[in-house]
Amino acid sequence: MKTLWNRTFAWIDxxxxxxxxxxxxxxxxxxxxxxxxxxYFGGVSLFxxxxxxxxxxxxxxYYKGSEELAFESIQFIMAKVEFGWxxxxxxSWAANLFILSAxxxxxxxxxxxxxxxxxxxTWLSGMILLxxxxxxxxxxxxxxxxxxxxxxxxxxTDIAGVLPVVGEPLMVFLRGGEDxxxxxxxxxxxxxxxxxxxxxxxxxxxxxxxxxxxxxxxPLSYEQLPATDQKTMPFFPxxxxxxxxxxxxxxxLLAILAVFFPWELGVKADPFAPAPAGIKPEWYFMFMFxxxxxxxxxxxxxxxxxxxxxxxxxxxxxxxxxxxxxxxSARGEENxxxxxxxxxxxxxIIVLTTIGWFS
Amino acid sequence: MEHPMVDxxxxxxxxxxxxFLGGGVLAWLGAVFYPVFAYLKPxxxxxxxxxxxxxxxxxxxxxxxGTIVRFGNKPVIMVRTAEGEVHAFSxxxxxxxxxxxxxxxxxxxxxACHNGKYDLNGRVVSGPPPRPLDEYRVIIQADDVIIxxxx
Numbered sequence: 001m002k003t004l005w006n007r008t009f010a011w012i013d014x015x016x017x018x019x020x021x022x023x024x025x026x027x028x029x030x031x032x033x034x035x036x037x038x039x040y041f042g043g044v045s046l047f048x049x050x051x052x053x054x055x056x057x058x059x060x061x062y063y064k065g066s067e068e069l070a071f072e073s074i075q076f077i078m079a080k081v082e083f084g085w086x087x088x089x090x091x092s093w094a095a096n097l098f099i100l101s102a103x104x105x106x107x108x109x110x111x112x113x114x115x116x117x118x119x120x121x122t123w124l125s126g127m128i129l130l131x132x133x134x135x136x137x138x139x140x141x142x143x144x145x146x147x148x149x150x151x152x153x154x155x156x157t158d159i160a161g162v163l164p165v166v167g168e169p170l171m172v173f174l175r176g177g178e179d180x181x182x183x184x185x186x187x188x189x190x191x192x193x194x195x196x197x198x199x200x201x202x203x204x205x206x207x208x209x210x211x212x213x214x215x216x217x218x219p220l221s222y223e224q225l226p227a228t229d230q231k232t233m234p235f236f237p238x239x240x241x242x243x244x245x246x247x248x249x250x251x252x253l254l255a256i257l258a259v260f261f262p263w264e265l266g267v268k269a270d271p272f273a274p275a276p277a278g279i280k281p282e283w284y285f286m287f288m289f290x291x292x293x294x295x296x297x298x299x300x301x302x303x304x305x306x307x308x309x310x311x312x313x314x315x316x317x318x319x320x321x322x323x324x325x326x327x328x329s330a331r332g333e334e335n336x337x338x339x340x341x342x343x344x345x346x347x348x349i350i351v352l353t354t355i356g357w358f359s
Numbered sequence: 360m361e362h363p364m365v366d367x368x369x370x371x372x373x374x375x376x377x378x379f380l381g382g383g384v385l386a387w388l389g390a391v392f393y394p395v396f397a398y399l400k401p402x403x404x405x406x407x408x409x410x411x412x413x414x415x416x417x418x419x420x421x422x423x424x425g426t427i428v429r430f431g432n433k434p435v436i437m438v439r440t441a442e443g444e445v446h447a448f449s450x451x452x453x454x455x456x457x458x459x460x461x462x463x464x465x466x467x468x469x470x471a472c473h474n475g476k477y478d479l480n481g482r483v484v485s486g487p488p489p490r491p492l493d494e495y496r497v498i499i500q501a502d503d504v505i506i507x508x509x510x
Contacts, residue, residue, distance in 0.1 A: 172401060
């Protein structure tokens, strides 16, 4: 067995210089300090994304993306296909855990200032991945074609439509027409299983490549320690085994959630039925949605919603380009302003999400 | 003295080539991407234009009730007041597009999405809707209730 393995390795190595990769992996190390635990969330997000790809492909074998058949095909998956209920439930739960894990990853990177030079592009690609992830969530939400998702999509796309100049064409582009219909379902299905995965994979490749090229970021306090006090751990196998153990724990958590709290399918969407009470977006859009409720209908000469959306877009841009304007962290100095900003954003999101959830 | 004489035509030749090739590249990009963008824009569906629908018999519509009626591919809400008047409005909330419903307990037309309320004349009573519901014309012919668009 050993010789077969060695011979295979030697065969490949002779052709593609595999030993270079092995020596790179051997030298790779992870800084050890009291914030090391946050290093795991990027990996957890990656793991959950892989789960999404696998369960998504499985669902694709039975799902039918049309107004007449979408809801029924998911009923079929849940009732007739063996373990269909499990696959679908895992897909829904993992989607939510993925966004949660990506949010934790983003905030930990922010508080550690891990985005500072030379890792600006890693942060930027990560932000794009998070936006794409939310796009996955928004488009996937409609696919079961149930009452709640139908009206949530109406509201969501209508909000996009209030933007000045680009709003109307953007809304028509998203909906595939003036209204949310089967045409919207076809589009969202296409975005969800083809457009977004394609872009996401390229971005993810870039993100991971940057992490490999530059190695793990070190917190400022750690970097200032004398070289002899900078403890590290080999990536291979020490960190990787810990990573894998955590992935296993996440998989268990996912299985528990999917089995004991199965994802409901609800009632089929009927464009001629009144909207049911309690239409809410997914929790990760809730803080924005809840904010819009507090903005008065008219502000100065603009519609309240327009003001809200413009403010969120602006805040998003400022957030996305933090590495470019935070010169202090780039110079290796402590920047408390970022901590306050991060804390404010975190508390704002948690408070408004909670209010929205229970209202 | 000879230099500028030789340089001049070369420069303009170079400019000509630059604009020619640059323009060519732009035209090529336009030719490639225009069809793609045009394809993304959904075509106007050739719907059968509905101008009126028969919504039911007046004698069968209870007072203080409301129902949603299909008007082509649009939902229309028909309400009958306590006094027996029949009104019809677009059932699409003017706030964010949800479909409204009649609430007998509140005596209003209500939108569940954001708690928007309209009175039975379609006017905003409370909540976020920015303007009244679009009204449809109701014609009573013998016992038939006919809803027709205003135009």
